[in-house]
Structure formats: C-alpha cells, structure tokens
Amino acid sequence: MWTRSFLVAGLLSSVVAAALTVGGLWLALFAAERAGARFLPTSFLKEYMYALRYWMLPGIPGALIYAVCWYRVIYRKRDYSWRKTCWLIGVSYLVACVVGGIVMLVFVPFAMLTRPDRPPSIPGVAPWLELAVTMASAEILIILFYVPMSGVLLAIPFLLVATPVAFLQRALLLGAFSPRGPGAFNSEH
Numbered sequence: 001m002w003t004r005s006f007l008v009a010g011l012l013s014s015v016v017a018a019a020l021t022v023g024g025l026w027l028a029l030f031a032a033e034r035a036g037a038r039f040l041p042t043s044f045l046k047e048y049m050y051a052l053r054y055w056m057l058p059g060i061p062g063a064l065i066y067a068v069c070w071y072r073v074i075y076r077k078r079d080y081s082w083r084k085t086c087w088l089i090g091v092s093y094l095v096a097c098v099v100g101g102i103v104m105l106v107f108v109p110f111a112m113l114t115r116p117d118r119p120p121s122i123p124g125v126a127p128w129l130e131l132a133v134t135m136a137s138a139e140i141l142i143i144l145f146y147v148p149m150s151g152v153l154l155a156i157p158f159l160l161v162a163t164p165v166a167f168l169q170r171a172l173l174l175g176a177f178s179p180r181g182p183g184a185f186n187s188e189h
Contacts, residue, residue: 002078006177010075014067017169018092022056022063024161025154029053052157055150058107062099066092085170089162093155101147108142109135 029049036045069092074080112135122130 001177001179007075010070010173011067013169013173014070017165018063018066021162021165022060025056025157026053028157028161052153056154058103059096059100061103062096065095065099069095080170080174085166089166093158097147097151104142104146105139108138112138
C-alpha cells in the first residue's frame with residue numbers, strides 16, 4: 001500500500017482536501033454571517049462571523065501546507081489509522097495558525113510602511129521613533145491577541161469542516177490502495 005503511486009495520490013488528494021476545507025470553511029462562515037443578518041434571533045452571528053471570515057484569510061497559506069503535513073504524519077510513519085488522521089487534523093490546524101501568524105507579522109509592518117494616510121505625528125517625537133513604537137506595538141498585539149484569539153475562535157468551525165474531509169480522503173485512499181482490492185475497505189485500518 002505504501003507505494004509511490006499511493007504517495008502521489010495522497011499528496012494530490014491532500015491539495016484537493018485543503019482547497020475543499022478552506023472553501024468549505026469560508027462558505028460556512030459566510031452562510032452563518034448571512035443567517036445572522038437575516039434573522040433577529042441570530043443577529044449576533046453577523047459581526048462575529050464577518051470577523052472570523054476575514055481572520056481566516058492569513059491562515060490560507062497554512063492550510064495549503066496540508067499536503068506536507070499529510071506526508072509527515074501519515075506517509076512517513078506508514079500509519080493511516082483513525083488516531084493518526086485525528087492527529088493530522090490537529091497538526092494541520094496548528095500549522096495553519098502558525099503560518100497565518102507569520103503572514104500577519106510580515107504583512108502588518110509592510111502595510112504600515114506603505115500606507116498613504118498616516119495619522120498626525122505626536123508633537124516632539126521623531127517620526128521614525130513614532131513609527132517604530134507603533135510597529136512594535138502592532139507586532140506585540142498580533143502575537144498576544146490576534147493569533148491566539150483567531151486560533152481559539154476558528155477551531156470549532158475548522159474541525160466541523162476539516163474532519164469529514166480528512167476522513168473522506170482517508171476512506172478513498174484506503175479503499176483505492178488496500179492490499180485486498182478497492183472494495184475491501186473496512187474499519188481495521
């Protein structure tokens with residue numbers, strides 16, 4: 001089962017699974033946001049889901065690293081059990097959070113340096129010092145607030161979308177590459 005064709009199929013299906021997960025997560029958050037805007041009992045969802053939908057954007061590059069996570073967690077260990085699939089889901093989420101945080105750490109200072117509408121300077125403070133303090137404050141807020149908060153708030157929506165996709169990928173790969181034939185998949189794997 002652990003052949004080169006299994007590796008290629010696993011990596012290609014991981015790219016598709018990552019794209020389905022990102023798209024499904026974005027659509028689920030968008031649908032919840034629209035439902036919040038439409039119905040009074042769920043009106044609190046509108047702003048919450050809007051924020052989550054845009055908080056997930058920096059994590060998209062991390063979600064696309066799912067294929068690398070699949071290779072490291074499943075293929076290299078030669079273990080495609082339920083436990084390893086659950087571990088894969090958790091590892092891929094943590095990698096997406098870390099990569100999203102790194103994207104924010106790089107993007108925010110760049111955006112601050114290139115924005116045309118800078119706020120008025122504080123009298124008596126050098127502009128470069130003011131910019132340095134503002135950028136350092138933004139970086140600290142990203143590390144202490146943005147990454148942990150978005151990681152906690154997006155965990156449940158991510159698990160609701162990524163878990164079925166990961167187990168569907170597992171079932172398809174084990175069904176196609178089982179040593180007993182394509183129809184011999186069972187829960188022993």
